[in-house]
Amino acid sequence: MEKIVPAIEELIQQISDGSTLVVGGFGLCGIPEKLIRGLRESGVKDLTVVSNNCGVDDWGLGLLLENRQIKKMISSYVGENKLFEQQFLSGELEVELVPQGTLAERLRAGGAGIPAFFTATGVGTDIAKGKEEKVFDGRTYILEKGIIGDFALVKAWKADLGGNLVYRKTARNFNPLAAKAGKVTFAEVEELVGQGELDPDYIHTPGIYVQKVFLGENYEKRIERLTVAKV
Template identity: 55%
Template sequence: MIDKTVPSVAAAVADIPDGASIAVGGFGLCGNAMALIEALLAQGTKDLRVVSNNCGVDDWGLGVLLAAKRLRKMTSSYVGENKEFERQFLTGELEVELTPQGTLAEKLRAGGSGVAAFFTQTGVGTQVAEGGLPRRYAPDGSVAVASPPKEVRTFHSRGAEREFVLEEAITTDYAIVHAALGDTHGNLVFHRSARNFNPLAAMAGRVCIAQVERLVPAGEIDPDAVHLPGVFVHRIVEVGEVEKRIERRTTREDD
């Protein structure tokens, strides 16, 4: 029997060092591992290289680490809701590797599956394939670091010759994810859309740390209900009910 539970979020992230790479689940503010993020903030870990769909907002999600200047690099697909993110990127304080959303998801999945790289049509004919996307700016506004060109090959696909760009898989030192339910063996169940990038991030991390709202003994979760097998999870900590913020609320008057 393998009990993967740890007593606190502080203990769960205690060995994450400065400069570590971390895959972080969540989409917008949905499914954020907020308790683990706050534990990293309290611990003082810095120079982190984070792979996540986005970087939260100015005061929530990964945005709290960003505001404290604990992030060195972000690999993301969407960064439009965080003004501090924009400021740090444009002033050269933060390196950003923009990646198409589906490509980012597959890079994480491939990394967790032991696939070194794959070809995709996404990005062909753009700077994604040709290189030159700014990754870091210099203080004077010039491009200090740009993305390199990627290999492009032609394959016969769907009845025609088509170009595909080679994308390398992503693996990270750690992963932090949020789930609604977990058992002591690390099997996880996500709640609806909070599933998003969480399973993929978990797979990509060499050490995956999961926070769960409810923890149950091994065997209590129906195997058919498991979204992520415990083989991908190394530590699990119960955090109880968590605050769930809405990234942007739009309302209108009734007709």
């Protein structure tokens, strides 16, 4: 099956209003920036977005917030985005905060076909409100549900024609989990190689999880907070 698409619009047009998106990245590292910009230009709205964080005010998922395209955000860390705070406090944005390890496991579970699991994280806090509790070996656990998105948007370093993906260093972060947690997964990549050119031992996401691949160019790779030492 041909997985390589020449234009990002071919991917974006498949995403409709009200879709649930699982988006890879951590901070601004490893985010699918071309797909996010394509979503902004498409104007698709009422999105539920599952991602570790929501970018910054002028980049990443923050661009969709600015354009009022996100209805609900399921994430772990949201402290770098003033617009996020404003929309949440005004009631414009629905937010579900999830402990980071729990979010990772909810995505992993969804991708593995596991509907729910018990964890001790969040017991006795607001996170546990309304959730089923069970005691195992004298310790209380809460039930967390796996996450499956209508679409997953991920960013990889390399892909081959079969959609096998390799991520670069820490840009791997949430991307492999996100790729498996989407019913349909779109990957944007920096390099495209021929079939068989990737060492099977170094493939992070097998192509069976990836439906379409887009080759991007001129990545900005912004830094969230630049700290330099005085010399």
